[in-house]
Amino acid sequence: MTKAERALETRERILRAACEVIAEIGFENISMRKVAEHAGVSKALLHYHFDTREKLFAEAMTHSFAETGADTASDADSVPAAVLLARILRSMLPTDEELRQDWKLWQELWVRAQRDPAARHLAVDLYDQLHAWVAGAVERGIASGEFEECDVTALSTLVLALCDGLGIRVMLDDPRVDLATARSTIWGTIAPALGIAPEFPEV
Known part of the structure; x- marks a missing residue:
């Protein structure tokens, strides 16, 4: 070495x-x-x-963010757009212990961003990357004919908002919102705009 x-x-x-x-x-x-x-x-x-x-925190957040999407990238070009989008949604929710750890880091960032301009800029930048990640999957589905034409920017913003809101409920162990409910709610909300089945696909 x-x-x-x-x-x-x-x-x-x-x-x-x-x-x-x-x-x-x-x-x-x-x-x-x-x-x-x-x-x-x-x-x-x-x-x-x-x-x-502060530099360590910023780098740790960036590292965590990069690791979050690693498992969706290996065969991203060969799977249907709906499967890719479902994988992205899975990675954006506290699905397992590693992702729950990521969510704890995000919650730390949200708190710091209220008081620290550098943390706020970092949070906005990471959200921009998440937005582009979702939008890329949607645009690919539209281009391939898997999805209907839609307002990609608005849909991506909606996905991020739903993941944040429902993900917090899952993190709180709210009995009204488990992972299955979060996934089905998000997918059922965006499915009509994409012209796809409302059931969350197997990924």
Whole structure:
């Protein structure tokens, strides 16, 4: 392993550790020392890669976001647009433990964004990427004839809003909204605009 590869592996390990610690105890309660201990590196090495908590938080959020969509990308060009869109929706809800951790990070970001301009810009940028992710799947379906023509921007905005609202209810373990309900509600809402069956597809 080269020096550059070792540095990249260390950086990845630190970011994974930061995501786990922030999700567990919240950003306001973390210290660089706690993250370093969790990552199994020295505090000096952590500061070499990230000199402030704020930079570490921003990088951890970006890392978490990138990992969220990784499992939808491998065969994205070969599956039907409806399946791709369903996979995206699955990744945008707290479907499993990893995604629940991502949701905890998002909740931390929402809180910080109310007080910190840098966090607010980061949140808006990540939402722009989510919007483009959803819109790309919808546009592909329209181009292939799988979906009917629709207002892609409005539909993508609606998807993000539904995922946020219903995802919070799932995170709260609200007995009225479980994952199945969240998925079926979102899909049933957007299906008429896309001209597809209202049942959430098998993915």
